[in-house]
Amino acid sequence: MSSGPTTRGLPIEINGLTKHFGPVVAVDDLSFSVAPGRVTGFLGPNGSGKTTTLRMLLGLVHPSAGTATIAGQRYQDLENPTSSVGAVLEATSFHPARRARTHLRMAARAGGHDEKRADEVLGLVGLSGDAKRKIGGFSMGMRQRLELATALMGDPDVLILDEPSNGLDPQGIAWLRDFMRYLAGEGRTVLVSSHLLSEMAQTIDDAIIVSFGQLKAQGTLAEITKGITGVVMRARSPEADRLAGVLTQAGIAFRRLGHDEIAMDGVTPEQVGPLLATNQIVLYELAQEGGDLESVFLSLTSGLGFGDVAAAAPPSAPQSPSAPPPPPPMAP
């Protein structure tokens, strides 16, 4: 694997992608792009069409309409597909009787890579000690790592990861996060689907949010969350009744959540704080809710809507570690 910044990544373009399974529209006129050198989160609830989209991108599922290309070409038309794209799709795509190294040797042969690369990628994902073990005895986390090793076999320019943290322990998740950042730091394109938003929020530069197969939002993480900052301020006070009166006088909309709890809509801490101080209202708690990725996600995917924030902002410089993170020890 090369080190240092490069321009090796390839752009992904999805245009008008549609997939019908009988009467069910799994993906509905989906369009977005993924830039190299960044970790892009592909987010949506279960059944929102993420996996189908990724499978169409990899030629496993035939689109009903539209195109999904990598560097302007369909995956199956790429000259050296496994050198261009590595994919982690599901942690069950292994023959249980095969040993980890054999599986990777098979992948190396299929992609036309040196079989010695099998040991290298096993080391990268922390499975060197399990090279000779049969995959049937692997835990889900180990299988995920092996799937990642398979994806890295061709040292690809693009990484496509479908729910890669499934089955990983917290150490493994943290390692995967650093690893994705490292790969993007090398200039590679990293597209990762997930429904684990708190995890994604720590990892991704850009986000694509889908629901019911449709694009709900695309942009940098900062841009997507910025649009809804200050959605709700929640205050807990022993003087909730007096607080309600102050808010009414100030013209701020609020809801009583409990005998000592009030939610204020559409205000910022900068607006509420001075008002409470001026009126000398005792507070036990004042918290802003709704400005994070999870809130955006829940709002967009439950149909409440935060308006269209699909206009992508220009990419900002990605943060990445300068060396691949050492894999955490793997429990047997």
Add this chain to the structure above:
Amino acid sequence: MINSLRAELLKMRTMPGVWVTFGLAFPLTVLGILIVLASAGGFPGHTFYYVSSLSQRRRLLGAGFFGIEVLAPIIGVLCITSEYRQKTITTSLVLVPIRSRVLLSKVIATALWSIYIALLGLVAVAAIALPWNAALGGVTSQVTDQIGAVIPGLLASAVLLGLFGLGFGTLVKNQVAAILLTIGGTLILEGILIALAKAIFHYDLNWLPNGAGAALAGDIARGFGGGGGGNGPNAFRLLTWWQGGLVLLAWGVGPLVLGYFTTFRRDVT
């Protein structure tokens, strides 16, 4: 293409089912040898007798056909259905996204493993049948003289029976169902259909897979599952060897092409 084929060969080499099948080739060939030597003489007091007629000598040399007709289709079935059974088809098609290339690699890999089974049968014949026949009083050179007449048909039938299994595996996908269809269909159902066709319509139903394989293999198949042979009005007439080859090829290619367009090209979800 070469990369894909090398991957397929490694897959098959690391598949337990393939080795179980391979392991059965030797005992099934021994069973074939027993049948040939037991039916060679017919003299009182001799269970086994050395082979003497041309047909018997060829059958002894080709005793591996008994294993081939059972095992080569299973090799073909395993080659494709294990991908679906173990869900490795996703990885396979991501690694080699051109599906026709994957399938062609499987055709060649199946053919090679079917040939391995045929060769293992020949090893069993060389190790057991020839010394045994000699011990019974037969002349070894009279048997080995028939190598040129036996081996091409043996290898060709192995390859085409393997292709037949691969074709049905591609079409059916479910491993158990595909094995039942190919083995149960050829060894049991085919025999029943042949018997019924002969009894009711006085028709030689000789274009089913096993009969076609027996025709291709020629003399060596007589008396094994392929049937055929005999004289007189009730004799079951096989196709000629080339007709048998073409019919068996059709039994392989037909399901393979059909399976490719109806099953193998489907979405992998």
